[in-house]
Amino acid sequence: MATSSEQLPVVNKNKRHRKEKPWDTDDIDQWKIEPFQPDDNKGGVFIEESSFATLFPKYREKYLREVWSAVTKILDPHGIACTLDLVHGSMSVRTTRKTFDPYIILKARDIIKLLARGVAITQAQKVLQDDVACDIIKIGNLVRNKDRFVKRRQRIIGPDGSTLKAIELLTQCYVLVQGNTVSVMGPYKSLKEVRRIVLDCMKNIHPIYRIKELMIRRELAKDPKLATESWDRFLPKFRKQHLKTSEKTIKKNEKVAAKEEARKAAGLDTSSPAKKDKPAKKVYTPFPPPQQPRKVDLQLESGEYFLKPHEREAREVQQRKQKQAEATLKRRAERAEVYVAPKEETVPTVEEKRKRRHTEVDGDDGTARKKKKKKNVAAEDTDT
DSSP states (O other): OHHHHHHSOOOOGGGTTOOOOTTOOTTSOTTOOOOOOGGGOOSOSOSSOOEEEEEOOGGGHHHHHHHHHHHHHHHGGGTEEEEEETTTTEEEEEEOTTOOOTTHHHHHHHHHHHHHTTOOHHHHGGGGSTTOEEEEEEOTTSOSSHHHHHHHHHHHHOGGGHHHHHHHHHHTOEEEEETTEEEEEEOHHHHHHHHHHHHHHHTTOOHHHHHHHHHHHHHHHTOGGGGGSOOTTTSOOOOOOOOOHHHHHHHHHHHHHHHHHHHHHHTOOOOOOOOOOOOOOOOOOSSOOOOOOOHHHHHHHHTGGGSOHHHHHHHHHHHHHHHHHHHHHHHHHHHHHHHSOOOOOOOOOHHHHHHHHHHHHHOTTSOOOOOOOHHHHHHHHHHO
């Protein structure tokens, strides 16, 4: 008995009751999503009808009318009915008695959301695939200043769409920047990456940093040795450095010195341009400044305080009209400047041309100038 107990292998406490699974081989992909077939729906017809609706902008109406027959044809095999309401400007989808997949109504909702945001039907229909999802990122309320918002939104696209193309290639997603939203289609994991890039870009973090990180991760994933190791040492750390005032001054002086050396090497003048005259410092006095008059005091001085409400109102209206009239005159003068013809140079007359020619030949003091042509010089050389 002792020998038999010694020969038995030591089994982990957690794996004591596990059994062999001969049907579970390594060539089986455990993460593969099998397509949902009508036979998989054991419950039969749905008890309740589910529906979703979304509004679309006016400029999308023409396109949606053209492609709505294609939308109906795409959704019909899945048992989903769709309607286009041009009066209220909305699209809606709903389940029918033919619907067998309980999740397909959410995919149909995503299609109409993407169509409303400017995505083409050929691209939007890919959402019906099980491994493709969509995300609509709202960026309109992240930046208050409109000019700043437009610049940062353009930063996502990049010059000639290069940044957007790089994001699409690295994340295997379709990205469309439209108005106040960014529509994204692709795998679930990649949607998180794109959302992070877009939101960071609107927070003034350039997309190139995230793109660089994704490229490094992509290369590291190819190495099987690094599968169990941390990648932190390979990934770049972009942190904003908060320098002290002394460090800033040193850096500034170094830059100025480098510029001066470069100018010396190029043989340019190194003298710095004249600095702007600083305003003279005020003389310090320990006494506080004189007290400013109150609004009531100013009204008493001008006599406005004693006016009746309707008179005061009439006075304000008159002042406003006077300001408007002055502004109108100024604007008219600015507009009229464009139509003022520039001074034209008159063509010189024959007499003026003769006078000019005489002055050029004789000079201002009347003495004749000596002009020797090359031909005459060459002729004299030959004679000698």
